[in-house]
């Protein structure tokens with residue numbers, strides 16, 4: 001029998017000592033602890049509370065895939081987020097999750113997504129009209145709107161008017177910001193309640209729910225088939241032949257807004273910044289695009305054959321994974337690598353650290369898209385931008401297709417010039433870019 005290993009523990013005083021720095025950007029603190037303690041360490045964050053940080057890729061595989069039945073998501077997703085987006089795919093567990101995943105999965109199959117590509121491209125082109133050539137602009141707000149518009153147009157085609165869309169985007173972003181506040185300052189929870197801040201945001205969410213119900217009902221009575229995501233969700237049937245109830249449908253739509261919007265806009269911003277720093281990859285994508293266009297104008301061909309563009313996107317998400325942490329809690333005690341994890345342990349997998357682990361990657365901090373020349377499957381045991389196992393992102397193909405169209409459209413119209421020194425990040429719920437100042441020169 002192998003000897004048991006203790007989980008190295010970082011004491012509470014160290015957490016307090018670094019608390020300001022952690023609030024600003026916790027990643028250097030985590031990195032230092034990983035370097036000193038190893039790939040698994042426990043951080044005390046209160047007298048009773050602790051979190052186990054992990055950058056062991058095989059443990060991530062074990063928890064997310066092999067023994068996933070013993071794990072649930074943390075309270076952040078299954079309780080805190082629920083008050084703003086309800087109980088749907090991202091936020092539910094057990095039988096409800098299983099039933100919803102089975103129902104919704106077909107809407108995200110590659111074949112089905114083909115119907116959405118034209119709308120996605122139109123939404124992207126419309127947003128790119130906001131780019132002012134030759135002047136320095138922060139690209140994040142444009143890509144942020146782009147990602148929201150893409151989800152809305154894929155869901156509703158032209159059924160939602162611009163006023164509704166703007167309001168829905170505003171409310172989604174407000175709710176997300178409120179959640180960030182609650183998570184970062186948990187000691188102010190009582191104040192957020194007393195001051196009515198939480199209620200204000202729940203009311204806003206209720207307003208969004210009413211807008212969505214109106215759009216859904218208009219579609220129901222119109223009898224028009226748009227073949228968009230909403231049609232798919234309305235037509236989908238559970239095993240017993242029934243369809244989704246209205247409230248559940250609204251929850252799922254709010255969840256698609258939340259899950260599909262910020263992650264994609266972050267990724268697109270990092271990709272654009274990296275392209276600005278590595279112009280040779282802009283040229284490679286540009287040449288690939290021209291060659292493909294000479295063969296066919298079909299969007300499905302573009303998204304499945306743009307191999308260089310895909311490599312750039314994969315490498316950007318390795319270095320800057322928008323979902324930079326994945327959390328889980330074990331139901332029953334578990335053992336991995338001779339370490340015991342008592343039931344209810346809070347596990348936090350640092351996707352950011354796994355993606356830059358020097359034992360897993362050659363030149364881990366360098367931008368080398370060619371490492372993905374044979375696709376990302378080769379790295380499936382250490383590369384998790386979309387998670388892994390049964391809870392893997394349902395929108396991963398959607399996001400890849402959207403990003404390939406967005407990047408190849410951008411590069412085919414503009415040369416991207418950086419107006420920043422280094423890529424700055426703000427790690428919140430997702431890994432967000434900061435100061436993405438760029439200049440766009442029109443290609444002749």
Ligand code: HEM
Nearest residue numbers: 089090259260263264267322323386387391393394395399
């Ligand atoms: C670059 C873009 C994206 C990234 C990096 C990303 C990442 C992820 C990750 C890591 C998870 C798993 C979380 C966990 O296991 O705890 C997830 C789940 C999910 N994502 Fe994405 N996502 C992206 C885009 C999208 C898009 C565009 C949509 C929808 C339109 C979407 C919808 C969802 C949903 C519904 C879930 C929950 C799935 C379930 O639990 O069954 N995501 N995403």
